[in-house]
Amino acid sequence: MNKIVKFSIDGVECLATRGQFVVDAAKENGIYIPTLCNYPGVKPKGGCRICTVKINGKLMTACTSPVSEGMQIENNANEINEIRKAIVELLFVEGNHFCPACEKSGNCELQALAYRFHVMAPRFPFSFPIRKVDASHPKIIKEQNRCVLCKRCIRAIKDYKGRSIFAYSKRGNRVEVGVDSKLGKELTDELAQKAMDICPVGSILVKEKGFYQPIGTRKYDKNPIGSDIENLVVSKP
Amino acid sequence: MKNAIIKIISKYNKDRTRLMDILIDIQTEIGFIPDYAVTQIAEDLHMSEVDVEQTVSFYHFFSLIPTGKYKIYLNNSAVSNMMGRAEVAATFEKELGIKFGQLTPDGQIGLFETSCIGMNDQEPAAIINNLIFTKLTPFRVKEIVRDIKEEKPVVEMFSASFGDGKNASELIRSVVSNNIRKIGPILDPNYKPGEAIKQIVKMTPTQVIEEIKKSNIRGRGGAGFPTGLKWEFCRNASGKQKYIFCNADEGEPGTFKDRVILTEFPRLPFEGMVIAGYAVGATEGILYLRYEYKYLEQYLEDILENARKKNYLGKDIGGKKGFNFEIRIQFGAGAYVCGEESALIESAEGKRGEPRDRPPFPVEKGYLDMPTVVNNVETLCSVVKVILHGGEWYKSFGTTESTGTKLLSISGDCRFPGVYEVEWGFSINDMLDMVGALKSETQAVQVGGPSGALIAPNEFNRILGYEDLATGGSLIIFGRSRELLNDVVLNFTDFFIEESCGSCSTCRIVPSVLKNKLKKILNARGVMQDIDDMVEWGKILKASRCGLGQTAANPVLSSIKNFRHLYEEKVQKNKVFDSGFDLSMAVKEGSEATSRIPNF
Numbered sequence: 040m041n042k043i044v045k046f047s048i049d050g051v052e053c054l055a056t057r058g059q060f061v062v063d064a065a066k067e068n069g070i071y072i073p074t075l076c077n078y079p080g081v082k083p084k085g086g087c088r089i090c091t092v093k094i095n096g097k098l099m100t101a102c103t104s105p106v107s108e109g110m111q112i113e114n115n116a117n118e119i120n121e122i123r124k125a126i127v128e129l130l131f132v133e134g135n136h137f138c139p140a141c142e143k144s145g146n147c148e149l150q151a152l153a154y155r156f157h158v159m160a161p162r163f164p165f166s167f168p169i170r171k172v173d174a175s176h177p178k179i180i181k182e183q184n185r186c187v188l189c190k191r192c193i194r195a196i197k198d199y200k201g202r203s204i205f206a207y208s209k210r211g212n213r214v215e216v217g218v219d220s221k222l223g224k225e226l227t228d229e230l231a232q233k234a235m236d237i238c239p240v241g242s243i244l245v246k247e248k249g250f251y252q253p254i255g256t257r258k259y260d261k262n263p264i265g266s267d268i269e270n271l272v273v274s275k276p
Numbered sequence: 277m278k279n280a281i282i283k284i285i286s287k288y289n290k291d292r293t294r295l296m297d298i299l300i301d302i303q304t305e306i307g308f309i310p311d312y313a314v315t316q317i318a319e320d321l322h323m324s325e326v327d328v329e330q331t332v333s334f335y336h337f338f339s340l341i342p343t344g345k346y347k348i349y350l351n352n353s354a355v356s357n358m359m360g361r362a363e364v365a366a367t368f369e370k371e372l373g374i375k376f377g378q379l380t381p382d383g384q385i386g387l388f389e390t391s392c393i394g395m396n397d398q399e400p401a402a403i404i405n406n407l408i409f410t411k412l413t414p415f416r417v418k419e420i421v422r423d424i425k426e427e428k429p430v431v432e433m434f435s436a437s438f439g440d441g442k443n444a445s446e447l448i449r450s451v452v453s454n455n456i457r458k459i460g461p462i463l464d465p466n467y468k469p470g471e472a473i474k475q476i477v478k479m480t481p482t483q484v485i486e487e488i489k490k491s492n493i494r495g496r497g498g499a500g501f502p503t504g505l506k507w508e509f510c511r512n513a514s515g516k517q518k519y520i521f522c523n524a525d526e527g528e529p530g531t532f533k534d535r536v537i538l539t540e541f542p543r544l545p546f547e548g549m550v551i552a553g554y555a556v557g558a559t560e561g562i563l564y565l566r567y568e569y570k571y572l573e574q575y576l577e578d579i580l581e582n583a584r585k586k587n588y589l590g591k592d593i594g595g596k597k598g599f600n601f602e603i604r605i606q607f608g609a610g611a612y613v614c615g616e617e618s619a620l621i622e623s624a625e626g627k628r629g630e631p632r633d634r635p636p637f638p639v640e641k642g643y644l645d646m647p648t649v650v651n652n653v654e655t656l657c658s659v660v661k662v663i664l665h666g667g668e669w670y671k672s673f674g675t676t677e678s679t680g681t682k683l684l685s686i687s688g689d690c691r692f693p694g695v696y697e698v699e700w701g702f703s704i705n706d707m708l709d710m711v712g713a714l715k716s717e718t719q720a721v722q723v724g725g726p727s728g729a730l731i732a733p734n735e736f737n738r739i740l741g742y743e744d745l746a747t748g749g750s751l752i753i754f755g756r757s758r759e760l761l762n763d764v765v766l767n768f769t770d771f772f773i774e775e776s777c778g779s780c781s782t783c784r785i786v787p788s789v790l791k792n793k794l795k796k797i798l799n800a801r802g803v804m805q806d807i808d809d810m811v812e813w814g815k816i817l818k819a820s821r822c823g824l825g826q827t828a829a830n831p832v833l834s835s836i837k838n839f840r841h842l843y844e845e846k847v848q849k850n851k852v853f854d855s856g857f858d859l860s861m862a863v864k865e866g867s868e869a870t871s872r873i874p875n876f
């Protein structure tokens with residue numbers, strides 16, 4: 040069986056292993072498809088919809104769709120980039136994101152995507168929701184104003200018995216990511232840090248620690264999000 | 277109480293995939309899901325409490341706080357409003373002395389809103405402790421509230437006689453009416469249960485699939501996927517077990533035909549499930565029934581029990597060695613999105629009803645990750661008729677592209693709302709004649725429920741069928757006097773906001789943004805640009821994961837397309853920009869608190 044498949048992104052011929060998700064396959068070919076809810080090594084759940092591409096003419100999420108032979112993918116097209124930019128703006132107006140005061144500024148993927156998509160001001164009216172800051176857990180603060188509901192923490196952070204520490208509650212525009220009050224107490228330093236690192240924005244913060252790395256020297260301060268992939272030297276398999 | 281909970285959890289073998297049943301039983305027993313129940317479930321099912329709560333809080337009919345001994349859920353669909361819901365709602369509030377979403381101070385009575393409960397032909401309707409009350413009037417509400425205050429059992433509160441047909445039967449005893457107005461092959465009263473089973477045991481599974489394919493029948497749940505092909509995919513998929521789901525979530529506002537089938541011809545979809553099981557090689561079937569139809573539970577269980585006795589279910593069905601099939605009923609708990617097939621599967625596995633990413637499709641990887649067929653109630657009924665009379669016969673009904681008949685659920689401004697079985701290819705014009713609606717008095721018809729389209733009179737010659745107006749069968753007629761934007765578009769948009777599962781950013785945020793724009797226009801603060809913005813912004817929803825999000829802008833988009841003048845009449849012509857911000861409203865609360873009148 041031939042495991043290598045040929046497919047194209049914006050007309051450029053690419054090779055990848057069959058069954059790989061489109062985002063990963065694109066990455067191996069030096070093509071950046073913007074993502075937000077996706078995280079390497081964590082089971083994808085197409086939630087943010089930012090990785091939307093057109094696969095054989097249909098809108099699909101690149102983080103959840105496996106590549107197959109002959110797939111034609113549109114990525115860097117106006118229509119698609121417009122949707123992505125709109126989604127970034129939607130996430131900004133949905134919550135309360137005040138970048139200058141945020142511990143994650145410079146390491147924040149939402150902020151970085153906004154820069155990448157040249158978001159000056161969102162086209163949508165702000166909703167200024169009233170959200171709470173949950174500081175009741177010994178190790179972490181859950182800052183609901185900044186949560187983008189990507190489910191990364193829900194999917195990736197489990198206790199030693201495999202139980203979820205984070206989970207959604209409610210539905211629709213009332214959903215929230217909550218922290219288990221019991222398991223939250225037992226959170227190890229290591230897991231707390233992992234949760235903070237996995238959160239794309241500043242919604243999970245480790246307590247008693249802040250601004251370790253000065254603003255200006257952080258991940259996206261110098262190079263736009265995705266540039267690491269685009270500058271990758273691709274070695275064709 | 278704790279013991280009762282432990283017993284319930286044990287009844288389902290501490291099986292995490294049966295969390296829905298556990299929660300439904302606890303909710304029924306105690307009236308809500310108390311903290312200690314969450315703790316117990318978490319412990320026994322080896323999950324965290326927050327994980328239990330994420331399922332509980334997803335469903336409308338579960339509650340983590342007490343909701344009263346008497347729980348009143350008044351439907352808030354557009355048609356309910358048209359039929360006088362406002363007065364009914366006001367009477368409930370006045371008589372009970374509480375607002376919607378509240379409990380009486382003694383904690384006895386709770387009053388809540390709920391999305392369409394499948395009674396659009398007999399609105400306003402409410403569910404009180406799982407029993408349905410239809411055609412409510414302020415007078416009736418007063419009687420009901422009086423009875424409640426006297427602590428009468430809810431079953432004794434019916435004043436009218438029971439509904440028609442099986443609604444009056446011993447095991448249902450409901451005031452719901454079937455309102456079957458036109459019958460065809462599906463609603464044929466001469467149906468003899470079991471005949472089709474006798475037929476298939478003489479065929480091979482592949483022959484069954486071939487016959488279904490020959491009929492060209494497509495799914496009646498809305499998406500219109502060819503049924504034979506779906507079964508074939510599932511048959512060819514590998515898995516040590518396979519499952520057949522009958523989708524009776526019927527949540528699209530305006531549809532109620534599945535309820536009527538399940539009341540009058542319940543053996544039909546069950547027989548269809550057995551046929552599907554035989555064809556794809558599945559031995560287990562699940563009827564996923566919306567919680568709103570809980571009043572049918574005993575009746576349906578009894579039908580299943582009888583089928584077992586007759587050997588239409590169970591082992592060696594129809595005398596065929598090794599042909600085994602069982603059916604169980606899985607209730608939902610109030611979530612429209614659970615009608616989406618993969619959300620339905622998630623829900624049946626005891627989780628939040630969030631649709632899955634596809635691929636993989638349920639036919640490859642569905643319930644418990646096994647190949648699964650999900651079919652609508654009506655599809656499974658049609659299948660029985662195809663087996664009985666042949667695919668060729670079936671094709672003699674309808675059009676080339678849309679074969680067979682379709683059950684329509686018709687409601688709104690017409691003389692004879694109810695269920696009609698017609699051949700595909702029926703035009704809107706013919707439909708209006710059939711139901712006693714004057715064309716001159718009809719302003720619009722909503723075809724396919726809120727996720728469908730709002731059609732204007734100039735398009736009434738269009739036909740129902742996959743080639744033109746594809747529909748799950750919800751047709752709502754709006755007369756001249758209706759304010760389409762306020763009564764229909766706003767109501768439908770609210771429906772989508774309420775029912776989104778919330779996991780896609782697009783579906784979670786855009787409908788509210790559209791609603792705010794619409795309200796701005798309705799408040800006479802809109803400008804032309806707002807209409808164009810809505811058209812542009814509606815497109816973003818196309819990037820959503822499931823059909824709910826993908827169609828959530830349809831009320832807005834189809835009304836702008838077909839009734840643009842209604843929007844243009846309302847926007848300010850002399851302005852190109854208006855922020856919509858109302859300073860006096862924004863400072864109202866503060867002004868009142870300080871008794872100061874701002875001078876702007």
Ligand SMILES: Cc1cc2nc3c(=O)[nH]c(=O)nc-3n(C[C@H](O)[C@H](O)[C@H](O)COP(=O)(O)O)c2cc1C
Pocket residue numbers: 494495496497498499500501503523524525526527528612613614615616617618650651652653655656822823824
């Ligand atoms: C939001 C949403 C709600 C749905 N609700 C229902 C429903 O209540 N009943 C139904 O049969 N199909 C419903 N569907 C369609 C199902 O996903 C699926 O296509 C159908 O059950 C397949 O059966 P069929 O092929 O027999 O039509 C819904 C789809 C979406 C996106």
Ligand code: SF4
Pocket residue numbers: 613630631775776777778779780781783784820821822823824825826
């Ligand atoms: S489109 Fe809406 S309902 Fe469907 S999966 Fe996305 S958020 Fe959930």
Ligand code: FES
Pocket residue numbers: 073074075076077084085086087088089090091100101102103
């Ligand atoms: S990254 Fe694919 S949907 Fe979020």
